[in-house]
Amino acid sequence: MPELDGSDTIRVLRSIRPDIPVIASSGLKKPEHGKGSIESTAAFLSKPYSDEQLLKAIQLVLEQKGS
Numbered sequence: 001m002p003e004l005d006g007s008d009t010i011r012v013l014r015s016i017r018p019d020i021p022v023i024a025s026s027g028l029k030k031p032e033h034g035k036g037s038i039e040s041t042a043a044f045l046s047k048p049y050s051d052e053q054l055l056k057a058i059q060l061v062l063e064q065k066g067s
Contacts, residue, residue: 006024010024010041023041042061
């Protein structure tokens with residue numbers, strides 16, 4: 001969604017499917033509060049990340065959904 005930033009994209013996705021798990025990624029460290037905060041994501045990856053880190057994040061999200 002080129003016109004939206006990460007937070008706006010999450011809001012649009014959640015308006016379609018409120019329980020959608022989101023793995024956020026950024027070249028910056030995770031913003032916790034205020035403008036640019038990443039609300040209620042299932043996982044967060046700081047760039048650059050390895051294939052192994054991505055797979056672990058996906059596994060974490062899938063395990064959370066299975067609980």
